[in-house]
Amino acid sequence: MFKLLVSLVFIFSFSFSWAQKKESVLIYGKVIDKEKGTVIENVSVRINNSTFGTYTDKKGNFEFLLPKVKHYSLLFQTVGFKKEVREVELDENEDSAKLFVYLKAEIYELDAVPVFAHPKPDTIYGSPKYSIADFNFYEDKYLLLTFTKSMEKTTLRLVDEFKNEITKAEVPEIGGEAKELYQDYMGYTNVICKEGIYRVVIRNDKIKLYELPAQDFNALVRPIIDTAGNNLFFSNYSRNFPLFNYYYYNTKDSTYKPFATVEDKPLMDLYRFEYYFLKPAEKLMAREIADENNIDKHKAAAMMTGFTNSMYYTPLFAPLFVIGDTLHIFDHYKNCLFHYDSQGNKLDSVPISYHHPKNWKDWKNHMVKDLTEGNVFAVYSRDGHKYMKKINYRNGKEEGSYKIIHYSADRIKVKDGYIYYVYRPYESTQEKFLYKERIFLSR
Structure with missing residues (x-):
């Protein structure tokens, strides 16, 4: 395990050497009301495909000091104004970019709205021609993974908040059955297929897919959970072992350390006892496998018996969330x-x-974090309905619960206080649509 960790750290050092070799770039500017000519404070400014975000100050100013790359996509949004996306291209000799962003006032025309005892879910997007298998957020739009008959032939579609399809791209069939959309720690959306992995890059509202080496991606990208400044946080989690560690890694000075261990001790006892249930010849084989692969004999025995695929084994679940500058495990x-x-x-x-x-059956080892507000929710399931409980990430207490209206909601994400999910009515010919609901907590 130690050798594996050292190898990973070496590769991390190589992969993130840009943080040391490349210059930083300063992106700054001012946000102005286009009609009045006055500055706008408290405008959210986000860098797409990254964890960077800030707000304008009282004078409408904002700034970022970022590792230099050729292209940035900035999203500006605030209440009362239309969203604005600005694309920034930098030459190699440029070390700063100044922007003046003019926002138009949003004019709301309020139609008659029916009032229900319980609010109905909003349909974000749906089509009678295909189903939505998974989704992710892109700027103020939605990236959808869709299919017609099977997940072996899928299409990525970029749609806006007004249900307009902007562009689409076919996922290469050579990748096999599509499994999910996975957002990595850098903010990129990746299409995970049975035989391949494809990074999604969107430029000028055009989707491009770039194949990534699956083995490297699973070894070097997926273990990284999140970042904070120059620090990376990753784990050596394996679904087939009842213990794993969380690690800290600094991309500037290459220092690293394990800082937390998660272990299910009763399960570990059962795991290790698998060796002692073997017959003498099987124990000898387990020791030989252990010696050949430089692993513990108890681990070899558990692999031989298939213990981790039995009804007695449940993979560990102890998520880490970065909220502000604090890690929460x-x-x-x-x-x-x-x-x-x-x-x-x-x-x-x-x-x-x-x-x-x-x-105890209600608990499904599932938690989600609001992507913008940082709130944490535990997910439960009872009689096919999903329940969300808000968990205070400071004191660990429950602060209320919410029952998702639609039965068997799938692919749950939370953003801006709304639950987003994929759903198809039970025994219906309707395809899978994307919905959202406002979270109203009850005690």
């Missing part, structure tokens, strides 16, 4: 929420119990 085996600073130093811990509902 929800350790469901120590029944604690741990807080760490951005260097992986432990700050404190608080007890948690939301993962032990009265009916």
Whole structure:
């Protein structure tokens, strides 16, 4: 394990050497009301495909100091104004870019709206010609993975908030069955297929797909959970082992360290006991496999017996969320929420119990974070309905729950206080549509 970690860190150092070799670039500017000519404060400014975001100050100014790349896409949005997307292209000799962004006032025409005892979900997008298998957010638009008959032939579609299809691209059939859209720590959306992985790049509202080496992606990209400044946070999680570590890695000075260990101790005992249930000849074989592969004999035995595919084994689930400059690890085996600073130093811990509902079957080892507001929700399922409980990421307490209206909601994401999901009515000929609901918590 240590050799694997050292290898990973070496590759990380190579992969992120741009952070040291390339110059930084300053992107700054001012946001102005196009009609009045006055500055606008508190405008959200986000860099697409990254974790960078800021707000304009009282004078309408904003600035970013970023690693230099050739192209940036900036999204400007605030209440009362139309969203604006600005594309920035930089030459090699440029070290700054100044922008003056003019926003138009949003004029709302309010139609008669029916009032219901319970608000109805909004249909974001749907078509009678194809189903939506998965989705992701892109700027103020939606990226949809769609199919007609099977996931072996899929299409990526970019649609706007007014249900207009902007562009589309076919996912290469050579990649095999499409599984999901996966957003990596850099903010890129990737199409994960059975036989291939494709990075999605959108320029000037055109979709391009670039094939990535699947083995490298799974080894070097997927383990990285998030970033904070120059720091990366990754794990050596394996679904087939009841223990894993979280690691901190600094891209500037290449320092790294494990800072948290997650272990299901009762499950680990069962895992290790698999060796002692083997017959003498099988124990000998387990030891030989262990020696050949430089692994523990107990691990070899569990592999031989298929223990991790049995009804007695459940993969670990203890997610890490970066909120602000603090790391939050929800350790469901120590029944604690741990807080760490951005260097992986432990700050404190608080007890948690939301993962032990009265009916233990309701808990589905599923949590989501609001992509913009940072709130954390635990997901439960009862009689086919999904329930969301807001968990305070500071004290670990439940702050209310919400029942998703549609039955069997799938691919759940949360953004701006709304739940987004894919759904098709039970026993209906309707294709799968994309919906959203406003979260109204009840005690």
